[in-house]
Ligand SMILES: Nc1nc2c(ncn2[C@@H]2O[C@H](COP(=O)(O)OP(=O)(O)OP(=O)(O)O)[C@@H](O)[C@H]2O)c(=O)[nH]1
């Protein structure tokens with residue numbers, strides 16, 4: 001499977017929000033100006049976007065870590081801090097994004113410009129200017145910015161072949177791939193010589209280039225997992241046309257075709273409805289009138305299918321087949337171009353962006369843990385440590401606001417549960433204080 005699926009793991013982190021500021025207006029003739037601390041800028045978010053410009057995940061071999069910018073802290077003159085820049089990671093169309101921890105699929109980016117939020121930036125903390133009210137004209141506190149989100153993601157690129165080669169073992173699929181492309185698949189006169197899919201690219205200077213996938217031979221029961229083909233049927237699901245290879249020297253050609261059709265149908269209804277060209281192969285082994293007879297017989301049973309007599313070995317007819325495939329691919333590409341949201345505005349594009357999964361919004365701030373060692377209680381937790389960092393110890397109000405946060409987060413309750421006594425030390429980040437009566 002290795003050549004079929006491109007795989008990469010990356011670490012991402014959205015930016016932290018900037019802290020709010022505590023500041024006062026200082027103007028001429030106004031010695032006691034009001035609060036002027038601005039709000040911190042939001043941290044940058046991380047998006048992943050599909051693009052036509054890439055075809056592999058190989059870039060991620062060299063770069064595995066992606067960090068969006070942090071927001072800047074609030075300014076002193078009611079100015080808000082600068083936002084951190086968002087970051088967009090580009091991946092090829094067909095990339096599936098998974099959360100590595102849970103192995104859950106976050107998104108399957110199937111079209112050009114499909115975009116998903118994978119980590120939202122932290123909100124900026126509010127500055128003291130925001131907290132001013134008629135009863136509290138001089139708030140001496142602000143909020144810390146919210147932390148960014150760190151995630152470990154798996155990127156998987158599913159094969160996006162345009163043409164799928166299907167047929168019974170030994171029909172000559174690999175031989176045809178070698179005739180049409182520069183791929184060098186194993187070819188042998190025994191069934192199941194192909195064990196894994198092979199890909200080849202038709203490079204066409206005058207028209208679209210496209211990818212052909214040669215998959216292991218299918219036999220009766222393949223859709224139930226018999227033989228090798230089953231694992232690979234899901235890969236041909238995304239192709240836009242199938243070339244059904246038939247061995248012209250077989251005793252019972254119509255039954256051969258039926259066997260493959262039945263397997264496609266059992267696997268998925270969509271697969272059997274996909275457009276098929278029948279390539280009647282190995283015609284070099286038969287006289288001309290015989291070939292015509294067989295072609296007419298197949299045509300009668302499958303009116304809707306184009307039949308092309310070929311020989312993968314001597315390459316008779318392979319050019320005709322190639323021309324048909326090129327025409328089909330051109331038409332498909334043109335119509336998908338038309339569908340590609342003509343005249344779409346940026347705002348609409350954003351609205352079409354994928355909705356975020358929960359983890360992309362789960363800032364790690366709210367949790368906390370209290371542990372005791374000797375007479376000191378240690379409090380761990382992103383949010384509370386950040387609050388501690390913005391406390392101004394000279395200000396009773398700032399301390400009061402901090403106590404309010406301790407209480408509302410449930411930390412005071414937890415300390416009491418763990419039997420804290422007045423005078424015991426409490427450490428939060430770099431801040432140490434004695435537990436006092438006012439906190440009770
Ligand atoms: N005479 C003749 N022999 C062919 C032609 N195409 C393929 N063969 C032979 O048929 C045998 C099987 O060919 P492959 O290309 O390996 O067939 P396949 O469909 O890929 O087979 P699996 O991978 O086993 O499913 C080989 O011995 C080929 O040389 C053809 O057009 N004419």
Ligand SMILES: [Mg+2]
Pocket residue numbers: 173174175185186187193194214215216217
């Ligand atoms: Mg083969």
